[in-house]
Amino acid sequence: MQRTAAHVWTCVLFMWFLKKTDGKTQDVHITCQYSEDCVLPCSFTPSGGEEIRWFRQDVLIYSHPQSTNWHDRLFMDRTSISARELSLGNASLVLQRSVLSDRGRYRCQVTKGEKTDEYFVILKVEAPIRSVNLEITRLSGYEEVKCSTCDVYPAPHVSWSTDPPTPIEKLKYTTRKMADKQGLYIMESKLKRLGQRSDLTYICTVNSSSAAQTWTASLTETVHNNVTVTSKLYSFSTWTEITSAEGQDITIPCRSPWNLQNFTLTWSFTRANTSTVICTYDSKTQLISNHWNGTAWLEPQRIQEGDGSLRLRGVHSLEHMGMYTCNISALQKSHVGQTRVDITSLRSENENLSMKSSRPWWIPLVVVIALILIIAAIIVGIVKLQNKFSQTKPSGTARYSKEVKVTVNKSEEITEGSHLTSDQSKEHT
Ligand SMILES: *[C@@H]1O[C@H](CO)[C@@H](O)[C@H](O)[C@H]1NC(C)=O
Ligand SMILES: *[C@@H]1O[C@H](CO)[C@@H](O)[C@H](O)[C@H]1NC(C)=O
Ligand SMILES: *[C@@H]1O[C@H](CO)[C@@H](O)[C@H](O)[C@H]1NC(C)=O
Ligand SMILES: *[C@@H]1O[C@H](CO)[C@@H](O)[C@H](O)[C@H]1NC(C)=O
Ligand SMILES: *[C@@H]1O[C@H](CO)[C@@H](O)[C@H](O)[C@H]1NC(C)=O
Ligand SMILES: *[C@@H]1O[C@H](CO)[C@@H](O)[C@H](O)[C@H]1NC(C)=O
Ligand SMILES: *[C@@H]1O[C@H](CO)[C@@H](O)[C@H](O)[C@H]1NC(C)=O
Ligand SMILES: *[C@@H]1O[C@H](CO)[C@@H](O)[C@H](O)[C@H]1NC(C)=O
DSSP: OHHHHHHHHHHHHHHHHHHHHHHHHOOOOEEETTTEEEEEBBOOOOOSSSEEEEEEEEEEEEEEEEOOOTOGGGGTEEEEEEHHHHHTTTTOOOEOOOGGGEEEEEEEEEHHHHHHHEEEEEEEOOOOOOOOEEEEEEEEEEEEEEEEEEESSSSSEEEEEEEEEEEEOGOOOOEEEEOOSSSSEEEEEEOOOTTTSSOOOEEEEEESSSEEEEEEEEEEEEEEETTTEEEEEEEEEEEEEHHHHHHHEEOOOBBBOOOOOOOOOEEEEETEEEEEEEEETTTTTTEESSSSSEEEEEHHHHHTTTOOEEEEEEEOHHHOOEEEEEEEEEEEEEEEEEEEEEEHHHHHHHHHHHHHHHHHHHHHHHHHHHHHHHHHHHHHHHHHHHHHOOOTTTHHHHHHHHHHHHSSOOOTHHHHHHHHHHHHHHHOO
């Protein structure tokens, strides 16, 4: 009877242990942009001769060394692993021209002899809003303001407002969202015009449900000397977060979605309710005025191409942590990008690489070793106790350790382990 109890105990412990180690390799979440190349990360400790297999929802899509007849048609010629990176323990899969149907759970399998490690990557593919258009249509017999966007995934969200404000119940609009063959959405929203009131500004706000960005388009009609003048204003706002270690160089992104000719760029820094200008650029004069000389700089060449990213040298948590705002402003278009910059303290920088890479490897290992020691101690204790009572069977220890070995194997063996226990229990009862 005592032996049965011991079996149950070991089994319970191992189930718990297996459950614990099962959660060890956490899924990595990756978001890629539609039609762009995508890297699904997977790394291992190289010792030479590893076989790599990549699966998407259990269908083999890539293997190294390559075999011929497994290629999934959808992934044919779009997947690769860099041979040079592989020798360094990087089995990341490069997936070219990602499409929406690439979304899903991927498994990277690294096999060396009897040993197989698996890593999971969950891939999301998004098509951010590239532009929003606003116009007046008279197609349906009455005047409507039409706001539209296309090739977006996931489906965009649209809302209307006016300036000066109009009660929401008076804003009558219909929105249609349709997905094309690729699964990308076309959105069209039409708002019935509110009387013939001029000087009213119609504002359409579109955001995509996952990306941290909002597009705003506004339209105003004014009448001067019986001539109607329509003016439009488009703005695009984004917000992101950057975390850096103390003393590092960082680049804060700011890219205008339009190809602008005449514009001004202003970078400002906000902390504790006070805002200061870091630098400005004017495309007409092509002059940069920099108040953070020595720390911050812009690259004039890139600004002309619409990339106003700010580079900071050797950031410090005391001086540089806060909110950075870039404002690219042109006649009808403006882009405002907000980036929150967090700087981790010096102490964590010292432990940067070793801590980051060792955390997922060492801690579970220590836990596993500790568990094995505890289990071994319990078994030895129980066996000793039994020997003390029965004073006979010296072979007991050997038999237990054998059973233990069976259960140590991976998750498939869980069922086997429980069979073992129930069989053994029957035997003894
Ligand atoms: C792994 O390789 C991919 C391309 O094969 C590369 O994009 C990625 O940066 C590499 N990762 C590391 C950690 O070197
Ligand atoms: C998108 O717009 C809706 C309605 O205006 C708002 O509730 C939501 O928070 C917005 N999402 C983002 C990411 O800004
Ligand atoms: C402009 O409007 C006024 C009054 O609304 C009208 O008397 C005049 O004929 C209009 N002029 C033209 C050129 O349409
Ligand atoms: C930009 O500014 C210059 C000089 O002020 C002007 O000649 C040109 O027409 C402007 N271009 C645009 C697209 O507004
Ligand atoms: C920022 O301003 C708000 C309101 O103006 C005030 O309540 C808050 O205390 C201020 N915070 C700091 C850090 O000054
Ligand atoms: C910025 O620094 C550079 C050299 O470090 C110097 O030549 C330049 O005059 C400085 N500009 C301002 C506005 O202080
Ligand atoms: C961006 O800059 C323009 C021109 O300098 C200004 O009119 C506008 O208010 C600024 N927007 C924000 C959000 O700071
Ligand atoms: C990480 O810290 C080590 C010193 O502990 C330093 O040599 C290395 O450059 C740091 N790496 C990064 C990416 O900061």
